[in-house]
Amino acid sequence: MxxxxxxxxxxxxxxxxxxxxxxxxxxxxxxxxxxxxxxxxxxxxxxxxxxxxxxxxxxxxxxxxxxxxxxxxxxxxxxxxxxxxxxxxxxxxxxxxxxxxxxxxxxxxxxxxxxxxxxxxxxxxxxxxxxxxxxxxxxxxxxxxxxxxxxxxxxxxxxxxxxxxxxxxxxxxxxxxxxxxxxxxxxxxxxxxxxxxxxxxxxxxxxxxxxxxxxxxxxxxxxxxxxxxxxxxxxxTLQIDLEHRLAAFRVLATAEVTRRLPNGDRFLELAMRGICREALLLAERNLDSGGPTGTSLEFLEVAVAAYPAAAETLRGRTLSYRLRRALAGAAPTGFQNFTESYRHQLNRARWVAWRKVGIS
The missing domain is CATH 3.90.550.10 (Spore Coat Polysaccharide Biosynthesis Protein SpsA; Chain A)
Structure with a gap:
């Protein structure tokens, strides 16, 4: 850059x-x-x-x-x-x-x-x-x-x-x-x-x-x-938006693109992991904000579609713990509330970065 x-x-x-x-x-x-x-x-x-x-x-x-x-x-x-x-x-x-x-x-x-x-x-x-x-x-x-x-x-x-x-x-x-x-x-x-x-x-x-x-x-x-x-x-909905992003990223592994981008399949793998992380993060944020478990389960489905081993990642295991608590009727903890507040501030910083240089 x-x-x-x-x-x-x-x-x-x-x-x-x-x-x-x-x-x-x-x-x-x-x-x-x-x-x-x-x-x-x-x-x-x-x-x-x-x-x-x-x-x-x-x-x-x-x-x-x-x-x-x-x-x-x-x-x-x-x-x-x-x-x-x-x-x-x-x-x-x-x-x-x-x-x-x-x-x-x-x-x-x-x-x-x-x-x-x-x-x-x-x-x-x-x-x-x-x-x-x-x-x-x-x-x-x-x-x-x-x-x-x-x-x-x-x-x-x-x-x-x-x-x-x-x-x-x-x-x-x-x-x-x-x-x-x-x-x-x-x-x-x-x-x-x-x-x-x-x-x-x-x-x-x-x-x-x-x-x-x-x-x-x-x-x-x-x-x-x-x-x-x-x-x-x-x-x-954000879930559908993620699904459409994933569909767009798949062009990176097509013959049309790999002629000009020989490692396009590697870029696609990174994109699938990126979609997975984004979906798991949104699932966590939904629960940390006290949202319905059904919404987080839908995000989890998107994450698994992008990266089948999503549930085995650190974020996936963290989400699983939060889901078990939410399904048992437990309210978000103080730590979850703090984490969501921190994420909100981080998103604001990323928004400023996007305004300044075009990525976030």
Whole structure:
């Protein structure tokens, strides 16, 4: 890892923002405006409407009629979000590309910050940053966010990959990612067999062959939180999230990746242990907080699926002891309460580290 100060490129980079849309037509003007008002880049927008029944395509076409930098792709029938992503990405002709949901917003200056980094470091294929969650409409003060001082973190791809495997975590949210189009072409399309962790798998495939950059400081994207978010409406539990992470990590042992990452099976083994540790830790935390034993048993199932010898590890034996006490009706001990408080503080420290350099 290295930390670098930003330096501006001499000319404007060409960037295409692919906007997949399904029933989000009322959000389209906002996200398109956030793209076309970006400074020091030459932006284009491709809106891909996936047969929305709410009139989204009419909104998209009206926007395209007003600005030649916008093009619209309209599906005759609903193809699902992965096919929609791939359809839009296949049409990109610019040097850089990003995929932004119709309900999210590109932060002021985000595209120039990301492309400056990739132009300064030709081996960096993907840049991410800090996403900010919001509800309702964005606040005007956010326009000033781009003025915040920033720096860059540059990771060798395999180094970033190792940290992700060891922690069993995805350090990237998604709307803040900007890629080098040549890297996107090499990585290939999103995996249709992983509809709920395809983005994470995509970052893993990218890191197998490209370095990873991160913008530290200002927000790179605004992620809208509402009742229709996929992760809220369908995949809201941490157990399921862990299962999807594990499914994404399995790409590391595929022939596609091992051609570029000869020790991919070793990375996968580390990732499986990382998922196991994470699941066992969450099971412990649930019990230490006085949560239901059923939840911890579900976490234990995830841990065993990732690493069959999970119950034999030190953390697994510790969890077994806690489960026996909880099943017998015993309340968490003072030590358990203290441990949970310590873990809470440790998580805060890791959150600060993630904000600073992009991993935790």
């Amino acid at each position: 290295r930390v670098s100060w930003p330096r501006e490129a001499n000319d404007a980079a060409t960037v295409t923002v692919v906007v997949p849309c399904y029933n989000y037509g009322h959000y389209l003007p906002q996200v398109v405006h956030s793209v076309l008002t970006q400074k020091r880049v030459a932006p284009r927008v491709i809106i891909v409407d996936d047969a929305s029944p709410d009139g989204s395509v009419e909104v998209a076409n009206a926007l395209a009629d007003d600005d030649s930098r916008i093009s619209v792709v309209s599906h005759a029938k609903n193809m699902g979000h992965i096919a929609t992503y791939n359809d839009g990405l296949a049409r990109v002709e610019t040097e850089f590309v990003t995929l932004v949901s119709a309900d999210d917003i590109v932060a002021t200056g985000a595209l120039s910050r990301a492309t400056d980094l990739m132009r300064a470091y030709p081996r960096v294929g993907l840049v991410y940053g800090l996403p900010t969650e919001f509800r309702g409409d964005p606040k005007p003060s956010w326009e000033e966010d781009g003025a915040r001082r920033s720096n860059w973190t540059i990771w060798r791809g395999k180094e970033w990959l190792l940290w992700s495997c060891l922690r069993g975590r995805n350090f990237i949210f998604s709307p803040e990612v900007v890629m080098r189009t040549s890297a996107m072409r090499q990585v290939g399309p999103y995996n249709k067999d992983l509809p709920h962790s395809a983005d994470f798998e995509y970052w893993l495939r990218t890191a197998a062959d490209w370095d990873i950059g991160r913008i530290n400081g200002p927000s790179q994207a605004y992620y809208r939180v509402h009742g229709k978010n996929m992760h809220i409406t369908t995949y809201s």
